[in-house]
Each structure stands twice: as structure tokens, then as C-alpha cells.
Amino acid sequence: MDFDLKPEHRALQKSIREFMQEEVKPLVKQIDRDSRVPDELLKKAGAAGLFGIPFSQKYGGMGAGEIGYCILMEEMGRVDASTTAIIGAHTGIGVMTLYLDGTEELKQRYLPDLCSGKKIAAFALTEANAGSDAASIRMKATREGDSYMLDGEKMWITNGPIADVLSVLAITDASLGARGGATCFAVESNWEGFTAGKREEKMGLHGSPTAALKFDNVRVPQENVIGKVGLGFVTMMKTLDIGRVSLGAATLGGAEVSLESALQWAKARHQFGRNLANMQSLQFMIADMASEIEALRSLVYRTAWLVDNGRPHTKEAGMCKLLGSEIASRCIDRALQIHGALGLTRDGQIERGWRDSRINEIFEGTNEIQRIVIASELFQEIGVRIRP
Numbered sequence: 015m016d017f018d019l020k021p022e023h024r025a026l027q028k029s030i031r032e033f034m035q036e037e038v039k040p041l042v043k044q045i046d047r048d049s050r051v052p053d054e055l056l057k058k059a060g061a062a063g064l065f066g067i068p069f070s071q072k073y074g075g076m077g078a079g080e081i082g083y084c085i086l087m088e089e090m091g092r093v094d095a096s097t098t099a100i101i102g103a104h105t106g107i108g109v110m111t112l113y114l115d116g117t118e119e120l121k122q123r124y125l126p127d128l129c130s131g132k133k134i135a136a137f138a139l140t141e142a143n144a145g146s147d148a149a150s151i152r153m154k155a156t157r158e159g160d161s162y163m164l165d166g167e168k169m170w171i172t173n174g175p176i177a178d179v180l181s182v183l184a185i186t187d188a189s190l191g192a193r194g195g196a197t198c199f200a201v202e203s204n205w206e207g208f209t210a211g212k213r214e215e216k217m218g219l220h221g222s223p224t225a226a227l228k229f230d231n232v233r234v235p236q237e238n239v240i241g242k243v244g245l246g247f248v249t250m251m252k253t254l255d256i257g258r259v260s261l262g263a264a265t266l267g268g269a270e271v272s273l274e275s276a277l278q279w280a281k282a283r284h285q286f287g288r289n290l291a292n293m294q295s296l297q298f299m300i301a302d303m304a305s306e307i308e309a310l311r312s313l314v315y316r317t318a319w320l321v322d323n324g325r326p327h328t329k330e331a332g333m334c335k336l337l338g339s340e341i342a343s344r345c346i347d348r349a350l351q352i353h354g355a356l357g358l359t360r361d362g363q364i365e366r367g368w369r370d371s372r373i374n375e376i377f378e379g380t381n382e383i384q385r386i387v388i389a390s391e392l393f394q395e396i397g398v399r400i401r402p
């Protein structure tokens with residue numbers, strides 16, 4: 015066992031930390047207030063290589079694997095959740111779908127621009143009547159000559175309004191349903207018939223654009239099928255298994271920074287003639303935060319190691335997402351309590367973190383769904399099949 019980061023990962027961590035402090039931190043309040051991450055900032059992040067960290071250098075990526083990608087998400091999660099969501103949805107699920115199952119030709123065509131940030135990706139699975147029950151999607155892809163015609167709507171798609179390339183799941187054989195009859199496609203947003211709706215107004219992640227998408231008979235060439243016809247559901251679930259690890263890393267960053275601010279405030283603030291650090295009930299909160307964060311860090315990086323070494327990781331990925339989101343919510347809530355009234359101040363780091371973190375328990379599969387995934391994996395190990 016080696017618990018140290020490799021020198022190249024340490025160097026990556028340092029450069030991302032510097033980028034986040036210099037370029038993103040000064041804009042965090044503005045991003046939350048204006049509900050927009052400036053294009054200029056995304057361009058700088060692209061130039062710094064932040065849009066292609068896990069992918070092979072052959073396609074213009076950094077070749078830093080899932081561990082490198084988790085370092086990115088952890089460092090970003092410490093500073094700004096909206097920028098994290100944009101780059102996370104792009105890398106961890108949007109591009110990842112293509113990277114895992116796309117043909118060599120598709121990868122050569124799309125990955126260089128996606129890795130450089132010149133183009134942005136999104137992952138379009140959810141529909142109005144298919145949230146947790148993703149297998150009940152209705153969007154159709156009908157074969158017409160050498161193409162498929164995509165018709166239907168998606169909902170709640172991160173990066174939907176800004177994406178250039180989208181991984182989209184649609185039904186190609188209704189008689190088989192999603193498991194066996196759904197196919198994944200790479201769709202370009204400038205193709206006729208595609209429109210993105212208005213940005214949803216959410217309680218948090220204001221700068222991360224989320225929208226419904228309309229596909230009105232969008233013609234998609236057959237070369238743009240990602241993976242095998244009929245097996246798109248498997249491609250998308252496999253992708254989410256990876257996305258959930260990095261989401262765990264992002265929540266780790268959010269939890270860490272809340273602990274650091276709680277420690278500093280407990281040191282600085284005096285009541286009853288002593289600082290808060292001397293109040294045992296607050297010490298207990300801080301000890302619980304630190305213990306949970308330490309456990310989460312081990313889980314996230316061990317799971318990233320499983321991914322990088324081609325080992326099964328579905329159960330552990332579910333745990334990263336489940337524990338990460340709940341630990342981050344608990345830590346931020348405790349940090350808010352320790353800050354007292356100051357923690358509630360609008361535009362403050364704690365208040366924003368509290369609003370931003372709640373969504374982590376919902377997207378990329380709710381925490382109830384993660385519990386089902388983990389339990390299914392455990393029961394499967396003893397030959398019992400359970401259904402959601």
C-alpha cells in the first residue's frame with residue numbers, strides 16, 4: 015500500500031490549487047450572484063488543461079487517470095461548486111461516455127476539442143418521467159437510411175445550454191425497453207432540431223447551467239452511435255459509476271474547506287471569556303467533521319485507484335457519492351452552526367456552500383438510489399437479485 019500521491023499527481027494538485035486561488039476564487043461571489051461562470055474563466059481553465067485531466071494524451075488529455083481527475087474535483091470543490099459542476103459534468107459524464115465506449119473515429123473527431131475546452135460536453139439521460147427510474151425513458155431514435163432521427167425531450171441537463179456535444183440516450187427498440195433497446199448517441203448542439211430551454215433557477219449551483227433540451231427529429235449519422243446499438247443504457251450506467259467517484263472527490267473538497275473555516279472561526283471568536291475552540295460541544299463537532307473527512311478521503315482515492323486499475327467499482331462509486339454528499343452537507347451545516355449568525359450571511363462562503371451542497375444528494379442518482387445500488391451489489395455477491 016502506498017498512501018502518498020505520486021510526484022506527478024502532487025505537481026498537478028499544486029498547479030490546480032494555484033489556478034483556483036488566482037483565477038476562480040476572486041470570482042466566486044460574482045458567479046453565484048450573476049448565475050454565470052464567465053466564458054473567459056472557462057477558456058482559461060481549458061488552456062490550463064482542466065477539461066481533459068483523466069483522458070489519454072493521445073486525444074489531447076492530460077493522461078492523469080481517475081486519481082488525477084479526483085485531485086481536480088477535490089481542489090475545485092474547495093473553491094467553487096458551480097465551476098466544479100460545469101467541468102465535472104463535461105469530463106466525468108459527458109466526455110467520459112465517448113471515452114469509454116466511443117469508436118476510435120468518434121474519439122479522434124471529438125476528444126481533442128473537448129479536452130482542450132474548446133468544446134463543452136453534456137450527458138443527457140434524465141427525462142420528465144424518467145428520473146431515478148432512468149430505464150423508463152421515452153425519447154426515440156428511429157432508423158432512417160444511414161442515420162437515426164432523435165425525437166423527444168430531456169430534463170435537468172447540466173451544461174445543456176452551453177454544450178457543443180452531448181451524449182444522449184434514446185430508445186431504438188421499444189419492444190426491448192431501455193435495458194437492451196436503448197442506444198447512446200453523440201449529438202452536436204448545432205444540428206437542426208436541437209434546442210435548449212431556459213436555465214433553471216436553483217437554490218444553489220447558480221453558475222452551473224441546467225436546462226431542458228428538445229430534440230425535434232434531429233438527424234444523427236449512424237457513425238455517432240456510442241458503443242453498441244441497444245446497449246446504451248449499459249454505457250450510461252458505466253459512465254455514472256465513474257462520475258460518482260469524482261463527485262465524491264468534489265464533496266470532499268467542500269467538506270474540507272468547511273472544516274478549515276470552522277477551525278479558524280473557533281480560534282478567533284470569543285464568548286464567555288474564552289474562544290469557541292474551548293467549548294467542548296464545538297470540539298465534538300469539529301472532531302466528527304475531521305473523522306468523516308478522513309474516512310471519505312480514503313474511500314474516494316481508493317475507489318479512484320480501483321478505476322485506474324480496471325477493477326470493479328460500482329459499489330464503491332455509489333458509496334463515494336452517498337457518503338461524500340452526506341458528509342459534505344453535515345460538515346457545512348456544522349460549520350454554519352459554529353459561525354453562528356455570521357454563517358447565515360448572504361454571499362458568505364458558508365451560506366453559499368450550504369446552498370450549493372444540497373444538490374449533491376440529488377443529482378447523478380439520488381442517495382436513495384445509491385443505497386439501492388450498494389445493496390444490490392452486496393446481495394448479488396450472495397446470489398440474490400433485487401429490483402429498485
Ligand SMILES: Cc1cc2nc3c(=O)[nH]c(=O)nc-3n(C[C@H](O)[C@H](O)[C@H](O)COP(=O)(O)OP(=O)(O)OC[C@H]3O[C@@H](n4cnc5c(N)ncnc54)[C@H](O)[C@@H]3O)c2cc1C
Pocket residue numbers: 103136137138139140144145146147169170171172173216219224373376377378379380381382383402
Ligand atoms: C442541478 C441538477 C443537475 C442535473 N444534471 C443532470 C445531467 O447532467 N444529466 C442528466 O441526465 N440528469 C441530470 N439531473 C437529473 C438528476 O439525475 C435527477 O434529478 C435524479 O436522478 C432524480 O430524479 P428526479 O429528480 O426525477 O427524482 P425522482 O426520481 O422523482 O425521485 C423523487 C424522490 O423519490 C425517491 N425515489 C425514487 N425511486 C425510489 C426508489 N425506488 N426507492 C426509494 N426512493 C426512491 C428519490 O430518491 C427522491 O428522493 C440533474 C438534476 C439536477 C437537479
